[in-house]
Amino acid sequence: MKICVLxxxxxxxxxxxxxxxxxxxxxxxxxxxxxxxxxxxxxxxxQVKEGGVVDVEEVVAVTMGPESAFRALHKAVSLGADxxxxxxxxxxxxSDCCATGYALAKILEEESPDLVLxxxxxxxxxxxxxxxxxxxxxxMPSLTQVIKMDVEEGKLxxxxxxxxxxxxxxxxLPAVISVGDAINEPRYPSLKAIMGAKKKQLDTKGIADAGIxxxxxxxxxxxTSVLSINPPPAKQAGEIIEDEDTNETVGKxxxxxxxxxxxx
Amino acid sequence: xxxxxxxxxxxxxxRSLLAVDFDLSDEQAAIQRLARDFAQGEVRPVAExxxxxxxxxxELVKQMGELGLMGIPYPESYGGGGADTLSYALVVEELARxxxxxxxxxxxxxxxxxxxxYAFGDExxxxxxxxxxxxxxxxxxxxxxxxxxGSDAANVRTRARLEDGEWVIDGAKQFITNSGxxxxxxxxxTARTGEGEISNIIVPNGTPGYAVGQAYRxxxxxxxxxxxxxxxxxxxxxxxxxxxxxxxFKQFMQTLDGxxxxxxxxxxxxxxxxxxxxxxxxxxxxAFGKSISKFxxxxxxxxxxxxEIAAARLLTYKAAKEKDEGRNFSxxxxxxxxxxxxxxxxxAEEAVQIHxxxxxxxxxxxxxxxxxxxxxxxxxxxxxxxxxxIARALGA
Numbered sequence: 294m295k296i297c298v299l300x301x302x303x304x305x306x307x308x309x310x311x312x313x314x315x316x317x318x319x320x321x322x323x324x325x326x327x328x329x330x331x332x333x334x335x336x337x338x339x340q341v342k343e344g345g346v347v348d349v350e351e352v353v354a355v356t357m358g359p360e361s362a363f364r365a366l367h368k369a370v371s372l373g374a375d376x377x378x379x380x381x382x383x384x385x386x387x388s389d390c391c392a393t394g395y396a397l398a399k400i401l402e403e404e405s406p407d408l409v410l411x412x413x414x415x416x417x418x419x420x421x422x423x424x425x426x427x428x429x430x431x432x433m434p435s436l437t438q439v440i441k442m443d444v445e446e447g448k449l450x451x452x453x454x455x456x457x458x459x460x461x462x463x464x465x466l467p468a469v470i471s472v473g474d475a476i477n478e479p480r481y482p483s484l485k486a487i488m489g490a491k492k493k494q495l496d497t498k499g500i501a502d503a504g505i506x507x508x509x510x511x512x513x514x515x516x517t518s519v520l521s522i523n524p525p526p527a528k529q530a531g532e533i534i535e536d537e538d539t540n541e542t543v544g545k546x547x548x549x550x551x552x553x554x555x556x557x
Numbered sequence: 558x559x560x561x562x563x564x565x566x567x568x569x570x571x572r573s574l575l576a577v578d579f580d581l582s583d584e585q586a587a588i589q590r591l592a593r594d595f596a597q598g599e600v601r602p603v604a605e606x607x608x609x610x611x612x613x614x615x616e617l618v619k620q621m622g623e624l625g626l627m628g629i630p631y632p633e634s635y636g637g638g639g640a641d642t643l644s645y646a647l648v649v650e651e652l653a654r655x656x657x658x659x660x661x662x663x664x665x666x667x668x669x670x671x672x673x674x675y676a677f678g679d680e681x682x683x684x685x686x687x688x689x690x691x692x693x694x695x696x697x698x699x700x701x702x703x704x705x706x707g708s709d710a711a712n713v714r715t716r717a718r719l720e721d722g723e724w725v726i727d728g729a730k731q732f733i734t735n736s737g738x739x740x741x742x743x744x745x746x747t748a749r750t751g752e753g754e755i756s757n758i759i760v761p762n763g764t765p766g767y768a769v770g771q772a773y774r775x776x777x778x779x780x781x782x783x784x785x786x787x788x789x790x791x792x793x794x795x796x797x798x799x800x801x802x803x804x805x806f807k808q809f810m811q812t813l814d815g816x817x818x819x820x821x822x823x824x825x826x827x828x829x830x831x832x833x834x835x836x837x838x839x840x841x842x843x844a845f846g847k848s849i850s851k852f853x854x855x856x857x858x859x860x861x862x863x864x865e866i867a868a869a870r871l872l873t874y875k876a877a878k879e880k881d882e883g884r885n886f887s888x889x890x891x892x893x894x895x896x897x898x899x900x901x902x903x904x905a906e907e908a909v910q911i912h913x914x915x916x917x918x919x920x921x922x923x924x925x926x927x928x929x930x931x932x933x934x935x936x937x938x939x940x941x942x943x944x945x946x947i948a949r950a951l952g953a
Contacts, residue, residue: 326590364583371587481595484625484638487587 294466296338296352297404298374299397299411299423300331302365306416310524317519319417325361327368330412332479334472338410339373339480341444351375355400357385357393363497367490371482376494378404384500387512390418394426396510399503401431406467408449413438413471424471435469436462440476579871581647588629588644592651595624596659604656607780608925611772613738614659614780621663622693629667631675635687642815643877646822650873653826654833657929658780660826664819665734665781666690670697672815673745673757677800677808682759689742698736700746700760700786701809703729708942710747710755710806715788717748717758722795724748724758726766726788732936736762737769737784744786747805755806757799766791777928813938817890818880820937821873824897827933828866828904831926835859835908838921849911858907866904869897888950895943898933905930 302325304310311320335354342349354369354377356362366377380400388396401409409431414421421437428435440459441452447466452459454473464470482490500507508514532549536542550556581589600617607614621627629645631637638644645667653660671690674682674697689695706712715728726748736744743761750756760767770785800808836859839850849855872893879886908923909916916923934940 364587367583368587368590481591481598481624482587483623484588484591484629484640485633487584487591488639490587491584 294341294347294349294407295404296341296349296408296410297401297406298331298334298338298352298354298369299409299427300335300354300356300365300369301328301412301415301417302326302356302358302362303328303416310417312522312524314522317522321417325364327365328412328415328417330414330416330472330474331365331369332372332412333474333476334410334412335369335372335374336477336479337442337470337472338408340477341408341442342373344444346444347446353378353404353406355397355404356380357388357396357400359386363495366495367487368482370493370495371486371490372480373486374493377496379495379497380499380503381497382499382505384507384511387515388510389515389517390420390422391426391517392510392515394423395430396500396503396505397423398427398430399505400498401427403503408466409433409469411469411471413473421471424469428469431467431469433467433469434464435471436464437471438473439470440473442470442472442476581643584640585644585647588640589647589651591624592626592648593654595621595626596651596655600652600655600659604659604780605919605922605925607656607658609779609919611779613782614662615739617659618662618693618696618740626663627666627693628671628687628691631671631687631691635675635683636691637687638691641877641881642818643874643881646818646873646877649819649822650826650829650870653823654830656780657823657827657926658778660823661778661781662696662735664816664823665699666693666696668816668819669699669812670735670745672812673697673699673799673808674759676811677757677804681796682799686742686759694740695742696735696738696740698733698741698744699809699812700730700733700736700744701813702732704731708938710809713747713749713755715746715748717750717756719750719795720792723792724750724795724797726758726760726791726793728788730786730788732773732783733786734781734783736782736786737772738782741769741782745799746788747809750802750805754803756802757805757808758793759797759799760788760791760793764791764793776931777925778932779928814887814890815880816937817894817943818873818876818886820933821869821876821890821893821897824894824901824933825866825870825873827901827926827930828862828869828897831901831904831908831923831930832859832862832866834921834923834926835862835911838912838915838923855911858911862900862904862907865900869893869900872896888947891938891943891946891950894937895940895947898935898940901930901933 304321305324305326308323313320338352352374354366354374356365357380363379411424424437425435436451436453438454439451440454443450449464451462534545625638628637629640630642633639649660649664674686690697717724717726741762743759745757745759747755748758766789768787773783839855840848842849876886876889876893879889905927909927912923915921
């Protein structure tokens with residue numbers, strides 16, 4: 294069995310998110326880190342590999358991103374991936390979700406994995422859709438927001454987080470699975486693994502190497518265009534109810550909830 | 558009147574002015590990230606409790622050992638991490654940013670416990686101790702300070718005499734970190750082995766006649782292990798001599814030089830942690846209808862401390878780089894130690910001040926930071942000793 298894990302370099306969670314109005318994109322300068330959700334995907338891959346139910350020959354980390362994104366791959370291999378692939382090309386800059394998913398799928402086609410894992414969302418763009426887009430291109434079944442995954446020969450048994458409760462789904466391999474952060478507790482990379490990360494195979498590829506059509510990626514190849522970008526509206530200030538008479542306070546809270554139809 | 562010409566050979570080579578690189582390598586940045594995540598994820602949730610209960614962090618030491626953090630700058634052939642001194646300093650800084658007790662446990666183990674074995678031990682001593690030390694399964698301690706001899710190491714009173722192929726040791730040591738834990742393996746001591754002759758000897762824990770005293774009741778560093786030691790006819794084999802006979806003073810001075818880098822990193826980390834807490838609190842706390850972070854008086858404190866930290870950090874990293882490049886780093890390490898200890902005390906005090914009354918109660922980490930800071934102007938050579946070292950290097 295071969296597992297590919299899609300990973301992304303994102304601005305560090307400690308860096309306040311900023312919008313670059315001139316490019317209408319998120320300002321991605323400053324300190325960066327491996328997307329936290331992707332560390333859960335790598336951990337899920339490692340648990341399949343170490344679980345012993347199926348024989349995993351290799352775990353391959355794949356990213357698309359600028360030159361600096363190799364650091365996300367170093368982190369991925371320090372967390373246990375066996376090798377990594379960096380898709381990077383000036384022609385890819387400005388790709389929207391669909392164009393990115395197409396380009397990643399072209400890399401995955403070459404690798405023909407039995408299982409593709411990725412975090413359910415990135416910490417910056419938060420589109421939540423990459424797994425589905427990649428799966429569509431690869432003609433593989435896909436599950437999103439998976440928080441439990443048991444592997445059996447040729448298939449997976451997954452629990453996915455639904456709006457109310459959980460769905461338990463069986464899915465045939467090969468498949469694309471995007472995972473939530475409740476699926477596992479990612480390990481820390483050891484110092485030794487960090488020091489050894491550079492020694493693991495890292496293939497850098499451009500669009501020509503992967504047979505990616507230039508007019509389907511980049512700003513020009515993206516079918517969405519961003520008209521404007523704005524920060525989410527600030528949270529409204531809450532209402533503080535002073536507790537003078539507890540019966541009265543409970544009454545106030547209940548009527549507040551009823552007004553908003555929050556009580557069943 | 559004429560100007561005094563600089564003494565020949567004193568001017569610095571131009572190269573050192575040119576080779577300035579303020580960026581961490583990818584590996585250093587990844588190691589810093591590991592330490593930061595570990596400190597935030599594993600140390601922070603238990604720091605208050607460990608301090609309150611004065612409990613040694615066995616579980617954290619075990620985890621740090623498994624992650625390869627207990628032997629960072631030592632070769633992989635001995636089980637170490639094979640990383641550089643700067644990587645090690647970054648880890649100490651990130652730990653002290655959250656908790657000084659855990660920081661000093663790792664720092665004293667690495668710089669004081671393990672270093673003398675690595676730098677001065679023969680191959681059989683290294684084979685015996687290094688793998689356990691680097692794995693964090695065994696802690697090493699460094700026994701220099703005595704009731705009447707600290708930095709005045711030449712005044713050491715502990716004696717060792719050779720008798721039937723064994724060293725017989727009598728004397729006392731004090732303020733010895735990591736000497737009395739369940740996993741402490743040995744203390745490497747300075748002892749007088751003859752007239753005007755000081756040597757280093759490895760004394761394993763459990764040696765008859767070697768007694769580890771009760772842990773001190775300290776102002777801070779409550780979760781770290783610090784004890785007095787006594788030697789009453791303690792006998793160890795002659796081959797426990799560490800390095801050549803009579804070289805003990807020089808060896809331990811070298812050890813202290815290296816230790817100053819990690820203690821400087823502790824100061825930078827503590828100051829940064831105090832700033833982190835103070836900034837977060839100031840942004841949240843409202844007074845007179847706005848966050849207190851919007852008041853100039855608070856902003857001035859935050860701005861000053863952040864600037865001081867940036868300067869102190871560069872000095873500390875420079876000392877680490879000098880050590881890694883095999884250059885003489887004594888002066889820079891002493892300067893870094895002097896600067897960072899004072900900064901830690903000041904940053905902790907300002908952080909408490911910004912917290913107001915809440916800074917004086919233990920629910921907020923700055924209270925612990927304040928108690929933990931003071932030792933940084935004392936341990937590993939007091940400020941006054943650093944000034945002496947620095948002034949000597951200046952030729953004063």
